[in-house]
Amino acid sequence: MYDWLLFLYHRLREQLWVKPTAICFISVVAVFAAKEANQFTWLERVPNITVESLETLLQVIAASMLVMATFAVGSMVSAYASASTDATPRTFPLIISDDVSQNALTAFVGAFMFSIVGLFALQNGYYERAGRFTLLLMTFGVFAVVIMTFVWWVDRIARLGRMGTTVEKVETTTAAALKRRIRSPRLGGKEVGARSSGATAIYSETIGYVQMVKMGDLQSLAEKYDVEIEVSALPGTFASPAQPLAYIESSVRDWEGFKDAFTAAFVIGRDRTFEDDPRFGLVVLSEIAGRALSPGINDSGTAIAVIGALVRLLILWAKPTDDEASEIAFDRVAVPELHYVDMFDDAFRMIGRDGAGAVEVMVRLQKGFCAIAAVGNEGASEVAREYSRLSVERAEGAIQSSQDLAEVKEAAQFTE
Known part of the structure; x- marks a missing residue:
């Protein structure tokens, strides 16, 4: 509630x-x-x-x-x-x-x-x-x-409405969403296990983005119908007849009644929201940097500022915490966690593509990857190394000056 x-x-x-x-x-x-x-x-x-x-x-x-x-x-x-x-x-x-x-x-x-x-x-x-x-x-x-x-x-x-204020506001909102997800990485549900071959997929009749998952309602339904639910559409997922919202690990007699109540537990709207969807904040920051790097604007400074914000956010997510594992409040609902690969894609793919020819942007990007890898999170470090390698590869195809390219490779300290 x-x-x-x-x-x-x-x-x-x-x-x-x-x-x-x-x-x-x-x-x-x-x-x-x-x-x-x-x-x-x-x-x-x-x-x-x-x-x-x-x-x-x-x-x-x-x-x-x-x-x-x-x-x-x-x-x-x-x-x-x-x-x-x-x-x-x-x-x-x-x-x-x-x-x-x-x-x-x-x-x-x-x-x-x-x-x-x-x-x-x-x-x-x-x-x-x-x-x-x-x-x-x-x-x-x-x-x-x-x-x-x-x-x-x-x-x-x-x-x-100024660029600096907008970037700061997006970063602050995304950091708040990340902190909530850190406290509850699976939205209060249990870890996703092996799915049985008889699991039934449930799809949405409404097309739009999942804005919120009402975990309490799903738990109540699971207890009422004696089923296990595996959520597959986290907030930010594009819901459609081709994308299952979840899988049900049991049979349901009153299927129509269950399905109506189940789909009501997923708030679906036309647009993504920031509060329960940390990845959306990363996407928006990446869009700001991508627009700044467009030929008509060519604002490397804004792109560098956005890289700094993205690095701070991903370090916040990757930084080890002393808190104990979050309590499972909904033991009949399994929810997947966010993956580093998806978060790095949201944050850096557009910047690495559009800024491949700007040496100052690529150097700052490599320094950002080094900073994330130094946090000590094995999963984040592995993805950061891979993205550092991809960024150097893009720079080799876009930067003509050998001196500039050497500077980018020197900044990518851990790719050798």
């Missing part, structure tokens, strides 16, 4: 209307709640605030906040377009979920709604002495929130 709620939370963060709608409701409630101050006798001694002075303050907010909200939306749209054009469209969900920008838009819209409703209530004699004083304090509070939010947001919007 927690994983499902977390999944919904991240999807809601990608919707711009959620926070402004919530703050509008809170603003309306706050305006009408100010009248309740008249019930407290000790507030009868507060200063008598005139209706005109309050009207002036609220009119200032009403006149400016709608303009500010419009300006905020325009700036955010420009940042989204910049990120999609300069980096990759796959970064859009991360950019749009930026908390600072959403909070700024929320503050401006909320202040506008507060001022409009407050003016309406004030001009219709809704408040008495204590109510007007309370509304004044609320108005000052709204002013303070708007000013602080604006100052904070101006600094953020100057960076939002």
